[in-house]
Amino acid sequence: xxxxxxxxxxxxxxxxxxxxxxxxxxxxxxxxxxxxxxxxxxxxxxxxxxxxxxxxxxxxxxxxxxxxxxxxxxxxxxxxxxxxxxxxxxxxxxxxxxxxxxxxxxxxxxxxxxxxxxxxxxxxxxxxxxxxxxxxxxxxxxxxxxxxxxxxxxxxxxxxxxxxxxxxxxxxxxxxxxxxxxxxxxxxxxxxxxxxxxxxxxxxxxxxxxxxx
Amino acid sequence: xxxxxxxxxxxxxxxxxxxxxxxxxxxxxxxxxxxxxxxxxxxxxxxxxxxxxxxxxxxxxxxxxxxxxxxxxxxxxxxxxxxxxxxxxxxxxxxxxxxxxxxxxxxxxxxxxxxxxxxxxxxxxxxxxxxxxxxxxxxxxxxxxxxxxxxxxxxxxxxxxxxxxxxxxxxxxxxxxxxxxxxxxxxxxxxxxxxxxxxxxxxxxxxxxxxxxxxxxxxxxxxxxxxxxxxxxxxxxxxxxxxxxxxxxxxxxxxxxxxxxxxxxxxxxxxxxxxxxxxxxxxxxxxxxxx
Numbered sequence: 001x002x003x004x005x006x007x008x009x010x011x012x013x014x015x016x017x018x019x020x021x022x023x024x025x026x027x028x029x030x031x032x033x034x035x036x037x038x039x040x041x042x043x044x045x046x047x048x049x050x051x052x053x054x055x056x057x058x059x060x061x062x063x064x065x066x067x068x069x070x071x072x073x074x075x076x077x078x079x080x081x082x083x084x085x086x087x088x089x090x091x092x093x094x095x096x097x098x099x100x101x102x103x104x105x106x107x108x109x110x111x112x113x114x115x116x117x118x119x120x121x122x123x124x125x126x127x128x129x130x131x132x133x134x135x136x137x138x139x140x141x142x143x144x145x146x147x148x149x150x151x152x153x154x155x156x157x158x159x160x161x162x163x164x165x166x167x168x169x170x171x172x173x174x175x176x177x178x179x180x181x182x183x184x185x186x187x188x189x190x191x192x193x194x195x196x197x198x199x200x201x202x203x204x205x206x207x208x209x210x211x212x213x
Numbered sequence: 214x215x216x217x218x219x220x221x222x223x224x225x226x227x228x229x230x231x232x233x234x235x236x237x238x239x240x241x242x243x244x245x246x247x248x249x250x251x252x253x254x255x256x257x258x259x260x261x262x263x264x265x266x267x268x269x270x271x272x273x274x275x276x277x278x279x280x281x282x283x284x285x286x287x288x289x290x291x292x293x294x295x296x297x298x299x300x301x302x303x304x305x306x307x308x309x310x311x312x313x314x315x316x317x318x319x320x321x322x323x324x325x326x327x328x329x330x331x332x333x334x335x336x337x338x339x340x341x342x343x344x345x346x347x348x349x350x351x352x353x354x355x356x357x358x359x360x361x362x363x364x365x366x367x368x369x370x371x372x373x374x375x376x377x378x379x380x381x382x383x384x385x386x387x388x389x390x391x392x393x394x395x396x397x398x399x400x401x402x403x404x405x406x407x408x409x410x411x412x413x414x415x416x417x418x419x420x421x422x423x424x425x426x427x428x429x430x431x432x433x434x435x436x437x438x439x440x441x442x443x444x445x446x447x448x449x450x451x452x453x454x455x456x457x458x459x460x461x462x463x464x465x466x467x468x469x470x471x472x473x474x475x476x477x478x479x480x481x482x483x484x485x486x487x488x489x490x491x492x493x494x495x496x497x498x499x500x501x502x503x504x
Contacts, residue, residue, distance in 0.1 A: 006396035009481030010504070012451045014396040027238075042237040042449025044473055049449025051237070054484060123447045124240035125473035128349045131240075132447070171350075188340050188351075194239035 003069045005062040008049060013062055015048045015069065020122055020134075022072050023048050024199030029068045037061060043198040044123035045134070081118050084201035087166065089114075089157050091208045093177035095145065099159060102142045111206050113137035114178065119164055119202040129168035129186035129194035133202055136164055148174035155181045157204070164204075168194065179208075215281030216363040217330065219356045220314060223274025226356040227345040228334050229468075230266040236340060237449065237472045244346035247420055247468045247491035248325055251289035255329035258286045258306055259372050265333025265365065266343040268356070270326045273319040277328070279309040280361065284331040284372060290323025290492060306331075306372040323492040331372065335365035347420045348469040387411055387498035390486040392455065394503070397445070397477035402438045404479055407455065407463070408501050410434035415462075416495040421471070422456075422464040423490060428498065436461045437479065450474040453482035453490075455501075467491050 004016040017023050027043040030050065037056040042049035052061055091111045100110050119133035126132075144160045149172060152158070156167040158175035167173060168186035185195045196202070219226070229252065232245025246252035246269055256265050268275065273292040286306045287294055294301035295316045301307050309315055320326060336343050336353050345352040356362075398404035410431055415424035427434050437457050450456065450473060454466045458476045465482060466474075467490070482490060483504055493499055 007393055007481075008396045008478070009393055009451050009453055010483050012481075014448065016396075040235050040237045040243075042472055044448045045446040047446075047448040049237075049451070051449075051451060123473050124238065125447055125471055125475075126240075128240045128351065169350075192239045193236065193241065193340060197238055 001069075001072055003066060005066060007058070010058070011054055011056060012049060012051045013058060013065065015050060015065055017046055017048070017069070017072070020045050020120065020199065022046075022069075025072045026065075026069050027198070030065060033064075033068060035061075035064065081201045084118055084203040085196065086203050086205055087157075087181050087183050088205050088207040089179040089181050091179040091206060093157065093179045095176035096178045099140070099142050099176050099178055103139050105139060110140070110178065111208070113140050114159075114164070115204045115206050119204070121196045121198050121200045121202065123198055124194065124196070127167075127169065127171050129196065130165060131194070131196035131198070131200070133164040134162060136162070138162075140164070142176055144174040145176060148172055152177065153180075154186070155183070157181055166196075214361065214363050215283075216335075216361055217283060218278045218280055219358055219360040219362070220276040220278050221274065221358055222356045222360075223270055223272065223276075223317065225271040226275050227269045227347070228266050228336060228353050228356070228362070229269045229344045230333075230342055231264045232344045232468065233340050233342045233346075233351070240472055241340060241351065242346060242348060242468075242470060242472050243452065244344045244349075244352070244469050245342065246327065246344075248289050248327070248488040250485055250488040251325070251492075252327050252329075254304075255286050255288040255327045256333075257373065258288070258304065259284060259329055259331045260367070261329065261331060261333055262368070265329065266336070267327050267329035267334060270317060270328060271324060273317045273326065275317045275326075275328065276314055278314050279311050281311050281364075283309045283364065284367075285309055285315065286329050286372070287317070287326055288329070289325050289327045290320035292320040292326040293318040322494075324494050325491060330364050332365040332367040335363045346469050348471060387500050388489050388493065389500045389502050390490055391483050391504045392480040392501050393483065394480045395478075398479055400440055400443075400445070400477040401457070401479055402440055403435065404437075406435040406437055407480055408503065411498040411500055412463070414493045414495050414497045414499065418495060420467050420469040422466045423493065425463045425465060425499065437463060439477070445475055445477050447473045447475045450478055451481060453484070453487040454478040455480045455482065465490055
């Protein structure tokens with residue numbers, strides 16, 4: 001396991017690790033340590049950004065975090081595939097035919113490819129609660145739409161590049177829309193407001209023709 | 214209701230406080246006042262708590278009407294202000310009687326003025342803040358004519374005065390912003406090229422970030438060139454980050470910056486200098502220096 005501590009201004013450190021699992025595990029350890037100087041944590045695919053209160057001694061903070069990063073497990077504890085969030089999807093998206101054509105698959109095969117592998121939230125970006133899901137079937141790597149939509153509804157299930165995502169709130173968007181879910185992924189009254197946090201596994205289930213069997 | 218009514222919002226007037234820290238792992242940026250130094254000063258002058266919400270007015274043009282007697286102050290970009298025909302001093306608390314209008318002109322220097330009211334602007338909070346985040350759309354909509362904003366109950370000691378020397382610059386010329394290199398300076402062939410010569414604030418700048426161009430007259434000033442075109446897995450970025458996309462045109466992240474970015478961050482502007490950057494107008498020049 002290699003860990004690098006990189007400077008990120010006068011009140012933050014970027015901790016570089018070698019996997020998403022390591023980033024998720026370290027995030028949990030730093031959170032559990034409840035260090036008073038830490039004001040925010042941003043886990044991502046291979047990094048953890050540690051934001052601190054103004055005036056924090058960053059070299060001391062770097063040593064503390066390096067200490068917490070020793071012996072990180074290869075797999076993140078208790079965020080395994082068994083705890084995958086099940087998201088029921090009606091595969092009725094307007095871009096499903098275009099995705100099938102780009103992937104050289106028929107509609108049913110696209111749905112199978114999207115539901116038969118587990119996905120995992122690697123990082124949050126673009127919009128509040130918008131999790132980039134990775135690890136899907138490589139046949140589903142399709143380019144973004146050439147033209148963005150001005151409005152994509154909340155619950156739209158989408159593909160772009162190596163990623164899948166569920167739009168948590170209505171927003172503009174250029175991803176290929178393949179389906180719809182009724183699951184609420186974003187709730188400003190919930191803590192945390194985003195249901196999908198980095199490291200969380202996701203399994204999509206096809207409910208296009210009613211309940212899953 | 215005691216409060217104020219927006220008669221005219223000008224080009225862009227937003228409600229801002231100190232934002233939403235602590236929610237980045239849910240994809241929620243901090244947002245809040247773009248120039249926190251000026252924002253905090255306004256609240257100090259009125260005896261408000263530091264986080265009391267105020268109006269951030271970009272390039273003046275704001276007209277408000279008092280609904281009840283108000284105590285106000287203007288900080289940040291020195292927009293000329295008038296009540297009836299009387300001029301209002303910048304950075305000095307003043308009274309606006311019920312029914313009176315306050316008009317802000319276009320500031321001579323700087324970009325963002327803060328109009329704070331004793332008791333704070335008291336609209337409902339979203340995720341603990343009254344700030345408008347222009348990137349995510351969280352918080353109140355940009356202000357429009359006819360909006361009525363309640364003010365909170367004043368607490369604290371009341372207004373004070375501060376020496377004018379504390380007013381930080383909404384400067385002309387080319388402000389020098391101090392940076393620390395990293396986290397991804399090793400992705401660039403010559404990272405210190407950032408420190409060479411001047412950069413120009415692009416008109417395509419906003420609360421998310423300032424886009425920087427090289428001056429047209431300075432073709433000899435080096436562009437920022439990457440070691441290779443390896444793709445960077447998206448990673449967390451901080452306020453003040455100078456991110457360099459493949460075009461080589463850097464973006465200096467301001468209050469509404471995204472929580473993660475997919476391009477390498479060459480350097481980070483230090484805390485209070487981000488506030489100075491937030492006052493730089495399109496066309497204005499900037500320089501960078503090491504801390």
